[in-house]
Amino acid sequence: MxxxxxxxxxxxxxxxxxxxxxxxxxxxxxxxxxxxxxxxxxxxxxxxxxxxxxxxxxxxxxxxxxxxxQSMEAMDESEVEVQQIASKIQIDGKVGERIDADNSEDGPLRLYDCENMIIKDRQTYLKETQGMVPPYVVVSQVWGEITEKMVLPGIYWGIPISDKKKWEYVLDYCRRTKTKWLWMDIICINQARDNHAETEKALEIPKMSQYYQEASACLVIPENYEKFHTAYACVMDILSRIADTGASVQDNARSIWDNIAMLEAVVNDGWFSRVWTYQELLLPKKHVLLDGQELCIDKLGRILGWYYKILRNRWLKKPEGGKDYSFVYPENELVFERVGAAADWEAQSVSWDAKRTLQRDGHLELLTAINITSWKNCKFPVDRMLGIYGLLKDEDRVSTLNKLDTAADGKPAAAGESTLDTVTSTSGIPQTSNSASGVDQKPSGHLEASNQDAQLEKMWERTMVKIVTSGRVWPLLYDAMRSDAPMGTNWMPRIIHASGCEVHIEILDHRNWGKIEVAKDGLHMTxxxxxxxxxxxxxxxxxxxxxxxxxxxxxxxxxxxxxxxxxxxxxxxxxxxxxxxxxxxxxxxxxxxxxxxxxxxxxxxxxxxxxxxxxxxxxxxxxxxxxxxxxxxxxxxxxxxxxxxxxxxxxxxxxxxxxxxxxxxxxxxxxxxxxxxxxxxxxxxxxxxxxxxxxxxxxxxxxxxxxxxxxxx
Structure with missing residues (x-):
């Protein structure tokens, strides 16, 4: 050479x-x-x-x-007349109408009485508490593969669980901390497969964000619930003893390096990689672990950023006798690149940073939430929207009723079929309402995979139409495209497999105040x-x-x-x-x-x-x-x-x-x-x-x- x-x-x-x-x-x-x-x-x-x-x-x-x-001669200066499209896009209700959850009653529909070990409905527990919603703890858990159903007094449906020992740990925590009232989705929302249960879910799921925000604390049950608390304590020790004090990295290199294994065990626990648990991470006032430690997301973000900095700048290198990590390559400028992992550590850190945004603004932007959760796991595709709805502002929500499963003529829509018709906005004022605060309904497990994808695509499609026709044009500038977009929808960013797409936060403020129309041949605009x-x-x-x-x-x-x-x-x-x-x-x-x-x-x-x-x-x-x-x-x-x-x-x-x-x-x-x-x-x-x-x-x-x-x- x-x-x-x-x-x-x-x-x-x-x-x-x-x-x-x-x-x-x-x-x-x-x-x-x-x-x-x-x-x-x-x-x-x-x-x-x-x-x-x-x-x-x-x-x-x-x-x-x-x-x-060297001129505009190559650009046709003539304007195009918007085609007349007879059929309109299916909308939810009348113009200006909102489909809100039933807020006529305060407090969760049910709470679990930990002292008497029975589930009580709202009327019963309010009678015991003189009409005041009592302080309660919410539970955020990752159950894993369901192996059996547990029966509890006060309800008629079986509780799907993977390990009874987890429930015993929850009860033990409640006894030790003298927790009287508990809320957990699978025991407080009807899990049966009947019309009554589906109606209840439609009313309760939109309220889940409220339940998590108003709880006195959120008890986190990690996937590796028996070892997580030990690893977390080791990570917090490094933060308080070295990172936050400015102690020498070189003098503590062995301890810092070896504790990468503990940080890995915490950061890559399944609780951090689920769509539904993401809002449960952001919304509560306080998170606690089964051993009573407080789980501080801001501290985790701080220690993760610190590790990134000392590795990127090569202040920390593998010490003599140190452990080998297959996912750390500071000498090649690749830090925490993990083959087969759900996400690298940087993606986790970004997702945790959003908690400050939520506390400041009261919501996350849809683009931000979708991108942050794009690598997270969920059982049903439509959960990519349902699982973040509690984090969004009203104008980024559409109804999620079952009409999503049908086309405008009432017949089932084929997977991937576009149902876009004309929707017009002038001067940024929407001419249709897609319901600002929709009723969420969990998808049924028996749906075919193609239908599950179609349900998500239709919900996303209607959300994008609502946003663009209101004059907000960030969907046009989001780097998430697909090569197989149906005719007339190439302008619309994709939601499925959008991980790794660039998010340019500055585009969220971009507006087009002209006339915008969504037609079958595409988006008509100036x-x-x-x-x-x-x-x-x-x-x-x-x-x-x-x-x-x-x-x-x-x-x-x-x-x-x-x-x-x-x-x-x-x-x-x-x-x-x-x-x-x-x-x-x-x-x-x-x-x-x-x-x-x-x-x-x-x-x-x-x-x-x-x-x-x-x-x-x-x-x-x-x-x-x-x-x-x-x-x-x-x-x-x-x-x-x-x-x-x-x-x-x-x-x-x-x-x-x-x-x-x-x-x-x-x-x-x-x-x-x-x-x-x-x-x-x-x-x-x-x-x-x-x-x-x-x-x-x-x-x-x-x-x-x-x-x-x-x-x-």
Whole structure:
């Protein structure tokens, strides 16, 4: 391997650039640049650049499209008339009508009397407590596989359980703590399979969030309930003794390293990986374990963040004689990557951080809740919506009655079939009501898997229609797409298998105050034409080596004479969130990246990258690493004043059209929009979304007045 290869390999070596080196292979794991250009002058006459896999296979990784017209002539200026669709989307009730749970009675429908070991209905226990709802403890549990049914006095249905010993532990806790009243869903909500039970569930399930919020405490029964409390105590010891006191990591390296096993046992317990237990984690005032310890979610989040920081910065390394962990690779910048795990530790930490948001705002945004729980497990697909409803604000809720299972004509809808018809909103005022506070009903276990998926899809579809026609356009900018979307619904993000999709929190405030219509051929709306793509890289994945690819592609486009301001702005914003870059160094690091992209040769570029460790700094910057990234160039729509370099997200199953790929602003707020859509133009006024891109502050992209009436298919 020659000097040029050694410099650009991962990890880098500190070598001085040699201006005498001409065309050489450059290695950028996991690819190599095949006889790639070394100097800027080598780039000017090339439009296709290839990468080579280890087996010698060549693939084009960067393509610059020639002969683009430098104006808006390629964009049809005519507006499209919205098709008249006779049938309307099925709605819940009359306009403005709400379907609320029955709140005529205070307190849970039933409570378990721990002293007398009997379940009592509301009328009975209120009579004993002089009409006041007594203090009660709620139970949050993970039962596992059901093996038998338990019979309790006061109810006629059997209680499905996996281990009677868990129930005995609950009773023992109540005796030790002198707990009088207990609420648990499977004993206080009718579990029978009859019409009366289904009606009761429809009324009680929406109230569960209230029960968890108003309880004096939540007793947590983890999956590994016999050992969890011991592991948790060890983790809290590290937090109080070392992390919170600022004690030396090096002096305590063995203890810190060995306790990763305890943290693993806590974080990856099944209680943290269920959709239904997530609201039970966020809503209660206080959580307690069976041994009486308080389970503090904020402390768990703090210790997890601390472990991430000391490993990412390589302050903690495996000490001599330390345990081996198959999921910790700080030397490769992969921290807590766990093959086959439900989620890595970072995903858990993000889900716990939402508790502060809930306490501050009183709700979670639907986009946030869906993304956080996308990797969590549930028995029925529709639970992905039902299990988070207690966390949402009213305008993000739709009714979940059984009419979800039928199409508009009353016949059963086929799995995956779209029931979208026309719904119109003007000036952000909804013209239909999908019920702000719906009645949730647990799905029946006998439904076929395809019907279960269809039930979730229909509920999600109606939620997306309600949100978009109210003028909130974040669903159009959410990076969760599918390649098999039914006709006219490609604009709608997916909910099934959406894990790993990028969530851009800034888009939650994006609005479009124009007329929005949902028709069978797609979403009819007004959008601003921002620019047109003139070249694009192949899909760039996650990891340090992939950051090298990103930098090489960006350098090549800059060498072609394109302006890197948009991508540099994104880098600067991402660096400000990276725990590997102190705030006082952000500006200087941003300047160093600019120097690298403007370097006279690719060799000089990567010398700067290696010298300043820019790859590692960008690797952990928000919005920069991740799957399905693409570096691309785009020119402004009008007037043609130059071509610029961007870093965007393009769905791997979608291919940009070299002749007709555009950047669209789907908001009504050009000056404040933080994210734009990337879409192929497929018809006279029809566009097909393929990705999104960060909206920089460059004035030429903000000020053009070109608006079009379009259809997003």
């Amino acid at each position: 020659d000097q040029f290869q050694r410099l650009c390999c991962f990890p880098f070596r500190r070598l001085q650039p040699s201006p005498t080196i001409d065309h050489q292979d450059i290695i950028l794991a996991p690819y190599s640049w095949r006889t790639g250009p070394t100097f800027k002058e080598d780039v000017s006459n090339q439009s296709t650049f290839q990468w080579e896999y280890g087996d010698g296979t060549l693939i084009p990784i960067l393509q610059i499209w020639p002969n683009h017209r 959008a601003r034409v921002v620019g047109r793509l003139t070249g694009v890289s192949g899909s760039i994945g996650d990891g340090g080596g992939e950051v090298n690819v990103m930098i090489a592609c960006a350098w090549t486009l800059v060498a072609k004479g394109f302006d890197p301001q948009p991508i540099l702005e994104l880098f600067k914003e991402g660096l400000a969130t990276s725990d590997t870059v102190p705030q006082q160094e952000v500006a200087n690091t941003h300047m160093q990246i600019g120097q690298a992209l403007h370097a006279p040769s690719l060799l000089h570029c990567f010398h700067i990258v290696e010298r300043e460790d820019l790859r590692s700094k960008l690797r952990f910057a928000r919005g920069i690493p991740g799957w399905n990234r693409a570096v691309f160039s785009a020119q402004t729509a009008w007037p043609a004043s130059g071509t610029y370099v961007f870093l965007g997200w393009i769905y791997s199953a979608k291919t940009p059209n070299p002749d007709n790929c555009w950047i669209l602003d789907v908001t009504s707020e050009a000056q404040t929009a933080r994210r734009w859509m990337i879409a192929n133009k497929t018809g006279r006024s029809t566009f097909h979304k393929i990705g999104t891109v960060y909206a920089g502050s460059l004035a030429i992209f903000k000020e053009n007045p070109i608006y079009r009436r379009i259809v997003l298919d």
